């Protein structure tokens with residue numbers, strides 16, 4: 566089965582073609598156009614601008630995904646795909662509408678089933694995409710806990726099967742990526758700040774600042790990162806002029822705080838629910854220090870679990886992950902019934 570997937574929930578316009586053999590998801594093409602550089606100018610995403618960029622990119626990106634995947638067209642100019650998958654939420658309404666309306670139009674004119682996909686499941690299912698290496702792909706096994714850490718979300722989910730999914734915790738305020746971005750702004754770093762903070766943290770002294778580990782010792786699996794941002798703000802206000810060393814020190818200590826909370830809470834959930842796997846996903850999963858900390862802690866743990874994280878370009882927003890989710894949650898709907906839902910959560 567071959568699926569054309571489309572993702573436009575925020576500032577990335579993505580289209581991908583995936584092939585599914587009933588077990589593994591193979592990536593035939595993955596195209597992402599981003600309006601990130603525009604948002605870097607303003608230090609954050611302006612939804613109206615993001616939506617306009619989506620309109621510019623959507624058709625060229627879909628065309629390129631079909632060409633890259635070497636999809637053939639029949640005499641009526643209909644591509645040789647079986648289904649279309651589309652992100653219908655959560656996200657920015659203007660951006661979502663561009664993808665949803667385009668996908669509905671293509672579904673109608675090409676007469677292809679349309680599968681609505683929850684963006685959050687998309688992030689999780691990036692872990693099912695075959696890695697381009699010589700090693701055989703070992704697929705995730707249930708039960709598992711999935712940690713989604715992105716600019717908009719921090720969620721812990723228990724999955725006993727593709728159908729049996731329970732949300733067990735999430736952020737009460739800022740998402741992990743949002744904390745990176747807001748602290749980055751305090752430090753005059755370019756948006757989105759996650760990659761830069763990760764890089765600067767490498768030269769930072771871990772004992773230079775003591776930042777809070779919010780909710781670490783509370784029961785349950787909720788997170789809270791807005792207090793961390795306030796703690797950094799207080800330190801920044803005390804310092805007369807920020808030099809490179811101080812910025813690196815702050816980056817190191819705030820990243821240590823975020824990573825400690827994310828890893829400890831996820832590991833606790835993994836042992837409480839006796840899972841086989843931990844799956845990391847979302848833009849912040851691109852952070853190598855986070856992945857390596859998970860690997861270290863798992864190696865020291867008595868409860869053995871296998872750890873999964875997608876390759877870097879499949880951590881941040883892309884359509885390949887939406888195609889992958891559609892392979893396992895293959896519930897097409899009449900296009901007339903599909904609407905964008907910016908508030909969509911775990912259903």
Ligand code: KG4
Nearest residue numbers: 715716717742757759760848849852881882
């Ligand atoms: O998943 P994503 O592309 O978009 C959302 O669905 O939100 O995630 C974007 C977020 C941004 O907040 C960005 O700062 C963060 O992911 N991010 C990182 C890294 N790369 C991206 N955070 C920490 N370390 C990174 N290397």
Ligand code: ZN
Nearest residue numbers: 688715848882
């Ligand atoms: Zn995302």
